[in-house]
Amino acid sequence: MITLPVYKEFDTAQKLAKVLAAKIAGQLQEAIDARGKAALVVSGGSTPLMLFSELSRQAIDWQDVYITLADERWVSPEHADSNERLVREHLLVRRAAKAKFRGLKNIYSVVDEGVGMTEEVLSNLPRPFDVVVLGMGNDGHTASLFPCSEQLQLGLTTGRTCLAVHPTTAPHGRLSLSLKAILDSKQIYLHLHGDPKREVLRQVLTSDDATEMPIRAVLNQRHTPVDVYWSQAS
Numbered sequence: 376m377i378t379l380p381v382y383k384e385f386d387t388a389q390k391l392a393k394v395l396a397a398k399i400a401g402q403l404q405e406a407i408d409a410r411g412k413a414a415l416v417v418s419g420g421s422t423p424l425m426l427f428s429e430l431s432r433q434a435i436d437w438q439d440v441y442i443t444l445a446d447e448r449w450v451s452p453e454h455a456d457s458n459e460r461l462v463r464e465h466l467l468v469r470r471a472a473k474a475k476f477r478g479l480k481n482i483y484s485v486v487d488e489g490v491g492m493t494e495e496v497l498s499n500l501p502r503p504f505d506v507v508v509l510g511m512g513n514d515g516h517t518a519s520l521f522p523c524s525e526q527l528q529l530g531l532t533t534g535r536t537c538l539a540v541h542p543t544t545a546p547h548g549r550l551s552l553s554l555k556a557i558l559d560s561k562q563i564y565l566h567l568h569g570d571p572k573r574e575v576l577r578q579v580l581t582s583d584d585a586t587e588m589p590i591r592a593v594l595n596q597r598h599t600p601v602d603v604y605w606s607q608a609s
């Protein structure tokens with residue numbers, strides 16, 4: 376059994392996005408005031424689009440904010456499935472256009488070859504990350520820590536920042552932050568939409584077996600606070 380310390384529900388995705396964006400912006404600005412810079416890690420997928428749009432309108436010192444991704448599909452940044460493309464189109468606009476984005480995809484065509492270069496890029500970001508926003512798949516994956524992949528155990532145990540992942544149930548080779556890197560943060564938000572995800576979350580909380588549902592490893596720890604934000608899909 377896992378117990379959630381903070382769980383917030385909203386009746387629309389828009390209301391959730393407004394509240395969460397304001398909260399994240401406040402935490403980023405606090406970090407900037409304290410150490411001159413802040414680091415934000417966001418996820419891809421369909422859930423964060425409204426959040427990105429709300430975040431991009433926040434009036435903070437975006438030029439001092441480093442942004443990266445929790446995971447990336449190993450495709451070119453112009454590809455329809457690229458998380459970098461999503462971030463460039465929906466988050467790095469308006470006020471947030473001044474933020475410093477560090478993408479995970481690089482010149483290597485195979486993710487296993489590119490992982491070292493991305494590790495190097497990530498080593499130059501402010502740590503711990505100030506805010507990490509995660510999504511969750513219906514199989515309980517988060518970032519690209521997939522229950523189906525041979526690399527899951529590595530992702531849950533490695534001391535490195537990132538790893539190459541080859542899911543069998545989702546397209547593309549992926550690069551994912553490791554569990555250790557995700558937890559090396561001051562605040563994690565798990566951002567969910569719709570009834571099916573609420574049902575998956577219910578299943579997640581019934582056990583602590585992270586090999587079955589990797590999101591459990593993020594929720595079942597005491598190092599970093601994880602606040603869960605759920606809304607109806609509309």
Ligand SMILES: O=C(O)[C@H](O)[C@@H](O)[C@H](O)[C@H](O)COP(=O)(O)O
Pocket residue numbers: 418419420421422423445446447448458509510511512516517518519
């Ligand atoms: O690149 C990705 O696919 C992700 O970062 C992934 O972990 C995502 O957050 C979940 O799969 C939820 O995806 P949806 O928001 O599309 O449901």
